[in-house]
Amino acid sequence: MTSTLLRRAAASVVAALLVLQSASLAIAHSSDPPIAWPLFSADDVLQFRWMEGEVPPLKMRIAIVAATADAAASTASRAATIAFAAGGSSTIEYGANVFCGASGLACADGWHAPNHFHVAFRTHGYQFDWGRLQWCQMQTPIANGCYDVENIALDEFGHVLGLGHHVNFSDESDYLDAIVQTVSRARPKAGWNADAFGRCDVSKLQLRYDMVNSARRYSTCLDLATTLSLAVTDTSIRIGDTVTFTATVRVADVAAYERLRTNFVSQRKVVLERRIPGAAAWTTVATLPFGSASGTYVINASPTLTYEWRGYFLKPADEGLRASSSAPFTVTVAGGCSSPPCPQFSMDKSQQRREP
């Protein structure tokens, strides 16, 4: 080990962060807007009961409870969980004279948020100006024109969790991106029985409640800038020495990212790149194994030449994160090869670790 290596603790280099300029979120045609009532707490459990004297029929109760499972399975965030409990403080009611407006087949109220909520469903067969309400679960056989209780309940639960109606393109081609919609669809229109939050519902839930952990995927309705820092244990070594590169990926620190800002981003693909100092092109040397700490990617290496190094976070195809790269820095290798051909760069992956 060289004297240089003795200074390794002090030689860690943290690269400057590269944040893309356009980091703000679009309002239209992206994540659902928030609803204007206080947000329930992350990881909370919201228990509801059937309102006395206004209890939905059995088939509707089953569908509503199924919607609670749909919600729990699809929030992909720390959004509160909704669950039936006989003593629940929130209520769900069913009737002709529920608190919905004149055209509402169902509605949600957050007047008491974040303590409890109220949801109401109009009676099967209720005669509106727009037609007679038919709940699919109440029909045998099911006919076109009915509304799926499970779908509508999930829409209402979306409101409860803080989602406003999705802002669609004018041709509504993105209708399936959200279940929390201004216009409810009857069977058999596309989306009539969707039973999971759409990607633009999920994105707002993630923004408002945060991710479950750093390995979970961000909704593709998001377009979050990321930052990548790359550190090395020593920037001046002798040939044969080993250094450790540690990359750290985070969501950029942007106010619009709400609870997601500066989140660590784990278990994605980060590559290590190098180039001869002054060269234009980068060469990918290795994919960094996951580190044990959140958002980290670690590899040991024994460079045989002086190179510039950087990390590169590749944009995942299946989530709403942007690519980012670290600022480059040089690791100087003394006593090494000065004219090609030179020994191969070697990587030590023996310390590869995965998050538990």
Next chain:
Amino acid sequence: MKSHSPSIIGGMLLVIGGVLGACSSPGSAGPATGGSSSAVSEGSSSTVATSATALVTTPPAGTSSSQVGSDEPSNHPTMSEAPAAFLVLGGNRFAGEVGGFTFGTSGQDAPWLPASALDRIDLAAGSKVRVELDGRAAIAAWTARIATAADTTADNVTGLAEDDGPTAEFAAPAKGDWVLSLTITYGEGRGSGAYYWELGVR
């Protein structure tokens, strides 16, 4: 689209057992009892009256085109009424029928409102129409869509105009009978609402 993992289904069955055990009501379809005294009655609408010829004035604050009762017991939820929207044509103002909306502490879901639920407004092709809200909210953004009046389930919706601004003004669609829907995003993050009119464009 209907699929659940076994664990979810198992959890659901447990919960459903509790649901069934906790409820003795048959859940009849009759009117609500002992709590709700909403002014909305079956088979009627309390929407501000509209007609092709009626001149509708802006109602005082606190009323809307989706009026529901306000005399409910304090322990019963009450609806935050959506702001009323008016289609302004020449010197006349026609109240729109509100469908789905979120406003204040309430959210309501509704279908596309068909022509049968609306009063027709006759106007000339190319007419400039404007939509305004009552004083309880400002327009932050809006999207106008149309479907033919015969298309009761809005299977073929066409975007007519849209803007991220406070002035919802646009040209009437081509000749024909249409349902016009304006989805308005209220200012100050107060929600959004869909409003409907039937247009007879000649």
